[in-house]
Amino acid sequence: MSSLYGNSIKISIFGQSHSDSIGVVIDGIPAGEPFDAEKLKAFTARRAPSNNSLGTPRKEADEFEVLSGVANGKFCGAPFAAVIKNTNVKPGDYSEFSERPRPGHADYTANVKYHGANDFSGGGHFSGRLTAPLCIAGGICLQLLENRGIYIGAHHERIGSVTDLRFDPVNVSKADFDALVRGRVTVIDESKLSKMEALVEECRSEKDSVGGVIECAVIGLPAGLGDPIFDGMENRIAQIVFGIPGVKGIEFGNGFDCAKIRGSENNDSFAYKDGKVVTETNNHGGILGGITSGMPLVFRAALKPTPSIFKEQNTVDLTEKEDCTLVIKGRHDPCIAVRALPCMEAAAAIAVYDALLDHNKTNI
């Protein structure tokens, strides 16, 4: 049902880019868990556009207000709700897109779906801005997971033609997350930071944009989370990750590369290590049969280039029913993969925490 996700916790996201507010309701957080508002602010600030030039010049404070669900610094069992006011709205920027849909955007498809009644302003409910409430929900789940020793980290495995190293899928640790080099992009290999940043700037100056791949790892997970067939960890994570605008692909473990090799290369041998069952390699990305194996859960998601580019593009005029051209004005990130990084962590956190609660109910 469109903007809801989850089994044990239910996330309901609302808002349009230029409506009064955007926000999220989270139903099902166990009562008594502590809520760290400052830590959540710090997390959501990572998604907010920075004052540097890689992010959009549009100023979004993204400061959330908690409406309900917390009492005495703890989640109180009632649904948690938080909103972010849309204070810096310029609806005038978007008026023409209702009749001249932007290539690569939802303008046309939403227009057909909603018979023209959708809110075109700022992309409406399809705006990347809706990832802000996703980050509120995800930031909360991250806190709750960290209380159980489960950590999530992500980096830019690729921006356009520039690639980073990958996480070591067997040994990736919290120390590796702490050692990530964070500039405008986030990388393992420090030498790639400036290359990626330069590429993004080049695209901006050319009125163009560029795509990227984000790699995300979850560590500290117990074995046994996830359910068979339609509710495995891959299904759950994929369902929420495709909720981040611009994601066009996802792969787990060695992903598409597993199709190229033999079973004898792809299978990960089991072994005992310090009394615990591990696998010696981790092509399976921490998931077998949809269920966590206890090894790091690793996935990568591909994000397309920002569809809002400032070059002239061909489109149609839906009123005149004829082809036309369009030049987009305004303010847009030249690379949505940049700010999508914390969103990816947020999405993974929600999926994992929900699976953790789901698993609980059968432990009777």
Add this chain to the structure above:
Amino acid sequence: MSSLYGNSIKISIFGQSHSDSIGVVIDGIPAGEPFDAEKLKAFTARRAPSNNSLGTPRKEADEFEVLSGVANGKFCGAPFAAVIKNTNVKPGDYSEFSERPRPGHADYTANVKYHGANDFSGGGHFSGRLTAPLCIAGGICLQLLENRGIYIGAHHERIGSVTDLRFDPVNVSKADFDALVRGRVTVIDESKLSKMEALVEECRSEKDSVGGVIECAVIGLPAGLGDPIFDGMENRIAQIVFGIPGVKGIEFGNGFDCAKIRGSENNDSFAYKDGKVVTETNNHGGILGGITSGMPLVFRAALKPTPSIFKEQNTVDLTEKEDCTLVIKGRHDPCIAVRALPCMEAAAAIAVYDALLDHNKTNI
């Protein structure tokens, strides 16, 4: 909730590889739609192992019996249920895997999840055999879609190192589906048929296995299907496709390649063609903002090599708590991508038909 899928229709799959039966319940098929049992038999037969050597030597008739939901040749509004008897069961083959989990299988993760109570025999509920009821559900949805002029086709874009052509994402037609070359694998480029088949046979003779990529296209779709954020077409299709055992990645349109290019290359211009809005290229794979654009919906899924290989492998003995080796005996496809082809069509059909019904309810 594990083995359920869908919004407007609900698919509930049950059964273990060696239980009395496997089957499916489908709730929500509109009453009055015709049910073509013969056509469904023909479809499900495509998944069944053939008498050729690419499939598993295990003989599975996979003949379903309809238990309910049909009256006078039509769906009657009551839930549809069908079962397949497990008649050719050899439970003895699997007894050791409860303590010596097979690499790449769910033996270990299911053992942890279910505290050892899971049905190990034949992989239990995690067996590829559970795709037979998926194909029943999908075959029905395919019929219902075809009645509305919507068609689905799939081919082996890759088996190991051998690649096929891809569908033309702009112009792929029913004629292209009809022209697919169907041997043990299914390809666009006839010259690849024997190469792929030879590779699979080579793997079998080497007691090994190989992975593959399936490309799937849906044509004839109206624009406007799918919902924002968590229930877009990518989310829906990904959620069900990862229900096919062995899938480790999925991408839509140009997928991971979109991360490498610029927005000016990736954006698909809109244009009028014969009075209809189309895009001139189709990098978006028929989905923008989670909603169908009316262009062919194209996705690719990566399947890992069959984890059951007949070479000696390292694993653990969970009783002795020590490392050990394992040699799997029995009968297994050397390439699960081969028989996964109709499963992919089935999964896509269910996701698309469910979205079609969902869309209906708002047309008031």
Add this chain to the structure above:
Amino acid sequence: MSSLYGNSIKISIFGQSHSDSIGVVIDGIPAGEPFDAEKLKAFTARRAPSNNSLGTPRKEADEFEVLSGVANGKFCGAPFAAVIKNTNVKPGDYSEFSERPRPGHADYTANVKYHGANDFSGGGHFSGRLTAPLCIAGGICLQLLENRGIYIGAHHERIGSVTDLRFDPVNVSKADFDALVRGRVTVIDESKLSKMEALVEECRSEKDSVGGVIECAVIGLPAGLGDPIFDGMENRIAQIVFGIPGVKGIEFGNGFDCAKIRGSENNDSFAYKDGKVVTETNNHGGILGGITSGMPLVFRAALKPTPSIFKEQNTVDLTEKEDCTLVIKGRHDPCIAVRALPCMEAAAAIAVYDALLDHNKTNI
């Protein structure tokens, strides 16, 4: 999942009596439907405490703000969200109930459920105040139903020992709804108005409270809404009506009386009237097999007396682990059935409108 309801539309209610705000998110309203904010204000005002003495002296403006989901005066396909600020909060009134639970309230059960982390202030999420967002959602559904000629009316069939007439279940019409006598209570038989009001005042002056029964009718419904077994109209309406605090019973048609009579008395004969199939009596309350018959849908719900009374009561001290007494102070309606009237209409409207959308999706 606690505070969510619905299939085709999803209602998510949040807030505590004394949190920053209370509110509702509604996902699934068809795009393009008009939104009449003034009409909604008028409806929600009916629930708000009046300046007369039957309602609570606590002043609740209950003025909602729309946060999202509307564009150009129409629902835009994105989730609708609205909040009501909690501006008149006196948390001090409630501090003792965390250790000395009020009889008849959720203080004790919520304390156990949430391990003491729940928000006791004002009853938290269990407050009758949470019916305000229910009325926002219901008021919207009422508008959407009225656009289709479907109307809902309700009256106080009983307040304590005073009973009103009942709706004529065969012929009840919009004119009957318009003719309802609305004072502090709402009745068919004008002579009962002052008697009911006097009884409520008497209870207040005696520091006591009183229960009541609300009868609700839905007219203009097409035959064919509702689904078999667990999703029939009775199931759907019962599920939401028990969401109104204090409801302890519900019956449809002649309800509990049907248990006393014979089949020959209870069966409603079918007949043609003006070319339309009707029943000559309506003991079935407009629902057969869970599905609407096209006759008026009639149900009654019993509401217990307000549990907050100002007489001394026996309870326990959870800290001292001993019996004790309690005198509640503050401001409370002596009869929750009074203000529950529009809530009942709201709940019915949501259930019916959701069933209407559900029905749509199978009309292909």
Add this chain to the structure above:
Amino acid sequence: MSSLYGNSIKISIFGQSHSDSIGVVIDGIPAGEPFDAEKLKAFTARRAPSNNSLGTPRKEADEFEVLSGVANGKFCGAPFAAVIKNTNVKPGDYSEFSERPRPGHADYTANVKYHGANDFSGGGHFSGRLTAPLCIAGGICLQLLENRGIYIGAHHERIGSVTDLRFDPVNVSKADFDALVRGRVTVIDESKLSKMEALVEECRSEKDSVGGVIECAVIGLPAGLGDPIFDGMENRIAQIVFGIPGVKGIEFGNGFDCAKIRGSENNDSFAYKDGKVVTETNNHGGILGGITSGMPLVFRAALKPTPSIFKEQNTVDLTEKEDCTLVIKGRHDPCIAVRALPCMEAAAAIAVYDALLDHNKTNI
């Protein structure tokens, strides 16, 4: 979605009265719980028609076959599925009802809903026979609850004009359940057994039928089960109980009587008893704010008289579009409340067990 119920466990019921089989799939039973097939047979046999004259003469063995979900005598984590073959089908009995709907049945409403495509034979999916799979699911939940010291009992509080005593809502115990007098009906007061049976026989001989009320109690429940607003215990139980054909009302605790009295009479004082918090009376029926209080959970459901009576009745001919008369032939219970008794226990067990699992997931 019609024939599905539950949060943590999902019950999916399928089948028509005269389809090949009827059955149920249960998803979510915790792995490792023992499955006692003999005990389940004994429970489901209670619903089956006896060889005495109170039940229908139609012979229904109702012997179920387990298709999946069990391994080594335990639930194995995979969905449980069971079917009952429809072996004693006489479709000829029902052919005319597609055009001449029986008063009080779903013939007419289903005809409209499904555009005439529904399975009329034997009432199709609306047949009381569909309570057999409900009893399979409920019988399993009863076992799982009993393993935790939770017991459910029910008796006929009323058959037509004859009333039984009620359970003592404060002290009702397993001994009281064991002491129930079980003949063709089930009563507390032995003297009412023959009176109720005589009344049912009288109705049969007069080609008529009669209604009844079933009272059901759940004991041994912990405090804290159930969720606020739409997922309280009343909502959950009501939703499933209205899935039993013929139920037209439900009330909890003192139910409709609470509307007649004052708060000072209705409130149940808390007190310590043997170190445990109890209430001194139990007008609340064990539920406050939707959440169990630890006191016995008590509810009553009203069942209408069997609509199939053998007297001539007025109905319509949908083909000729004119009024007509109808005489039903065949075999029917003169009092559906008789065999509905175990169904009520089954429904309560499913609702309670599901709430128990739901509660588990938040205990982290």
